Amino acid sequence: xxxxxxxxxxxxxxxxxxxxxxxxxxxxxxxxxxxxxxxxxxxxxxxxxxxxxxxxxxxxxxxxxxxxxxxxxxxxxxxxxxxxxxxxxxxxxxxxxxxxxxxxxxxxxxxxxxxxx
Amino acid sequence: xxxxxxxxxxxxxxxxxxxxxxxxxxxxxxxxxxxxxxxxxxxxxxxxxxxxxxxxxxxxxxxxxxxxxxxxxxxxxxxxxxxxxxxxxxxxxxxxxxxxxxxxxxxxxxxxx
Numbered sequence: 001x002x003x004x005x006x007x008x009x010x011x012x013x014x015x016x017x018x019x020x021x022x023x024x025x026x027x028x029x030x031x032x033x034x035x036x037x038x039x040x041x042x043x044x045x046x047x048x049x050x051x052x053x054x055x056x057x058x059x060x061x062x063x064x065x066x067x068x069x070x071x072x073x074x075x076x077x078x079x080x081x082x083x084x085x086x087x088x089x090x091x092x093x094x095x096x097x098x099x100x101x102x103x104x105x106x107x108x109x110x111x112x113x114x115x116x117x
Numbered sequence: 118x119x120x121x122x123x124x125x126x127x128x129x130x131x132x133x134x135x136x137x138x139x140x141x142x143x144x145x146x147x148x149x150x151x152x153x154x155x156x157x158x159x160x161x162x163x164x165x166x167x168x169x170x171x172x173x174x175x176x177x178x179x180x181x182x183x184x185x186x187x188x189x190x191x192x193x194x195x196x197x198x199x200x201x202x203x204x205x206x207x208x209x210x211x212x213x214x215x216x217x218x219x220x221x222x223x224x225x226x227x228x229x230x
Contacts, residue, residue, distance in 0.1 A: 037221075043205060044119070045221035091160065103148065103211070104162035104175055105219060 002027045002094050006108035013082045014116050020067075021077045021111045023092030031097030034068070034075045035105070040088040048090070051075065053097065079113075087115045120144065121222035123208050129228045135196040138225045142189055142210030148172070149191040150211075150219060151183055155204035166191055167213070198229045 003026045013019035025034070036048040051059045051068050058066050063080045079086055092108040120143035130136055142149050151163040153176075162175035166185035177183075180198075185191040195202060205226050209219040 035218075042223070043226075044223050045207060045209075046119075047218060047220070050218060103165060103219075104150070104173060105152070105160075105209075106162070107160040109159050 002029070002032075002096065002106050004092050004094050004106050004108040006092055006111050008111045009109070010112045010114070012114040012116060013079070013086075015082055015084060017082055018078060018080045019082055019113065021079075021090050021092075021113065023075045023077070023108055025073050025075065025092070025094050027073070027094065027096075029096055029098060033095040033097055034066075035093040035095065036064070036066070036077045037091045037093060037107075038086075038088045039091065039110070040085075045091075049077065082115050084115050084117075087113055089113075119220040119222060121208060121210050121220050123206075123222035123225050125225060126223065127226045127228070129230065130198060131230055132198055132200060134198050134229075135194065136198065136227065138193040138195070138206055138208075138227075140191045140193070140208030140210075140222060142191070142208075143220055145212065146210035146220075147189065147213050148211045148219075149185055149189070150209040151177075151191070151193050152207040152209065152221075153204045154207060154224070155201075158204075160207075163193070195227070200229050203227055203229045 032053045034051045038046045067076045089110045093105040122141040147168045163177040165173040183193045205224045207224045209221045211217040
């Protein structure tokens with residue numbers, strides 16, 4: 001079974017600074033997808049970014065980018081120019097790419113990000 | 118707004134009771150997923166439906182059941198409720214049973230007293 005580990009329960013960053021959230025995963029599969037979801041105080045789960053394992057290029061979405069290290073099974077999220085609205089719980093998630101397997105997301109335990117002035 | 122609608126937003130009930138949570142997926146999405154978020158268990162996959170049929174089961178209790186109707190909306194039924202069932206229940210949808218992005222609804226917060 002796949003597992004996702006987020007070793008930082010809480011992180012803090014100053015507004016306009018950069019912060020990196022860590023995520024490692026364990027799998028024996030070669031085809032999979034990785035995601036970062038954001039959960040603000042409203043509790044809504046919002047997709048931040050997606051990475052396909054077969055792509056070597058790291059995904060980017062505006063101020064959000066990932067550092068995907070497939071051999072190390074590491075998938076970190078970098079938030080640049082942090083804004084107050086980035087304060088939230090961030091979840092790393094794994095999705096198997098194998099046809100016929102359950103399309104279930106396996107989530108990490110989350111990292112709570114605080115943004116200070 | 119993700120386009121996934123969940124009702125009700127909040128539900129307060131007593132132990133032993135039965136409740137139904139409803140989910141309307143995004144227009145055109147055939148797959149519906151249910152997840153439970155609790156303090157002790159984190160976010161866990163419960164069950165997936167694809168075009169009306171059960172596709173995959175996760176850590177779903179026997180007291181819980183779900184179905185997806187011809188109009189693709191889904192219901193999660195929770196019965197014989199226990200205090201430990203108090204949690205946030207999310208529905209998500211995606212275009213088909215392949216590995217597309219899952220869009221989440223706002224969740225239903227269930228409190229069992």
